[in-house]
Amino acid sequence: MSRPCPGTSDRPGRRGAALACLFAGILAAGAATGAWPDPAGGAETADPTDAGELVGERAGDRWAAAYSAEEYAEVRRTLEGEYVGTGISVVRTSGGRIEVSEVHAGSPAEAAGIRPGDRLLTIDGAALDGEAVTDAVGRLRGSDEPERAGPxxxxxxxxxxxxxxxxxxxxxxxxxxxxxxxxxxxxVTRIHVSSFTRGSADLVRAAAASAPEEDGILLDLRGNAGGLIDEAAGAASAFLDGGLVATYDVRGDQRALHAEPGGDTDTPLVVLVDGGTMSSAELLTGALQDRNRAVVVGSRTFGKGTVQMPSEQPDGSVAELTVGHYATPRGRTVDDDGILPDLVVPPGGDAEAEARTVLGGLAESG
Incomplete structure (x- = not known):
């Protein structure tokens, strides 16, 4: 996974920021994780060295991060769809406020009486106005002090x-x-994908297959900060009949991701994105846009087109380093520039309403 938190130079600061960004991807729009090949087989083995030193040697890698064995175990659990937190999802309003967007059923936040629409003023006494969503989520989780923020x-x-x-x-x-x-x-069948954790592709395919024939599909990738690129490619299989989804390289070794045959290529499809749409989510968006399968609506995506891979060290620590870049079927890269929607919704506009209007037009023309 990747960590879009440039500007941290010391090892503890980088690690804390990286963890905060990682877990924010599960909890909140505008969060930051990244793209990994599926690590089901475990981390690769690197030359014997300390993870922090290895990351230091790759100081030019803005997405590099170092983890202790315990922190990395938490990362793996997150990829499996688990996290330690309060059960609160938050968004940053146009006025700069941090607001509760969702309270997970059965969570500690629900038990404490927190409701959607509540404004969060402070976390542990520190004010929140003007803070980024990733910072707020990191503090909710205690990612800056992971050793003190467990269950x-x-x-x-x-x-x-x-x-x-x-x-x-x-x-x-x-x-x-x-x-x-x-x-x-x-x-309209709205399928919201918050992150590409393990099993998410099967869930997207099942949701698309169960949509009524008369419905258009709104694929909402706002705030989706990425995850496993294999899962993103699998999700593309719901809407493509085989063919190329993306290419990427691992230290110069060129690889390709393809959709499985038999996907739904007829149902009107709109993809909704924003500045929190990142990495694997951009990969999926780019594939559907390049292959003229969907109309993309919203604001320009974040712009992270790199692939990270974990490297386990003899002491159990893990260094996560960038190993390559991916490109869309037409050869576009998304680093820095992101993906420009077909219909750009200006700040303050109702992107979902615009997306539904486009979807209605697609249904009529079809």
Whole structure:
């Protein structure tokens, strides 16, 4: 996975920022993780050296990160769809506020009375106004102090609702996250993919297959910060009948990702993206756009087209380094520039409403 937190120079700071960004991808729009080949077989073995030294040697790699064995175990659990947290998803409003967008059912946050729409004023006494979503999520998780933020630890939240302010102590717990949620209304099946953890491709395919024939599909990738590139390619198989999804290289060795045959190529499809759409999510967006399978609506995506791979050290620590870049079927790279939607929605605009309008037009023309 990758960590879009440039500007950290010391090893502890980089590691903490990396963890904060990683877990933010599970919890919040605008978060930052990255693209990995599926690591089911385990991390590769590197030359004997300390992970921190190895990362230091690759100081030009803005996505490099170093983990202790314990931290890396948490990373792997996150790829399996688990995380330690409060169960709160947050967004940053146009006014710079951090607002609760979702409270996971059965979570500590729900038990503490936190509701969607609540404004978070402080976390452990520190003000939040103007902060990035990734910073807020990292503090909710305690990612800057992972050794003190495991299950059973607590975080003190300053909350505002309808003019009333109070403080709530919320416990952290190990939670499971569903990376794919489906909703249907007014002839639209909306498939929201929050991250490409293991199994997410099967969930996307199942959601697309179960959509009523008369529905168009809105594939919502806003805030999806990536994950496993194999899962993103698998998700493309829901909407493509085979063919190229992306190419990428691992230290110069060229590889290709292909969709499986038999996907739905007829149902009207719109992909909804924003500045929090990153890495593997950009890979999927680029494939559907390049192959004229979907209309992309929203704002320019983040712009991360690199592939990371973990390298395990003799002491159990892990260095995560960039090993290559990926390109869309037409050979486009997304580093820095991201993907420009077919229909750009200006700041403050209702991107989902625009996407639904486009989807309606596709259905009529089809």
């Amino acid at each position: 059973g630890s607590t975080v003190l939240l300053g909350v505002e609702r309808e003019g009333r302010r109070w403080e709530a102590e919320v416990e952290r717990a190990r939670l499971a996250v569903d990376p794919v949620t489906v909703a249907r209304d007014e002839g």
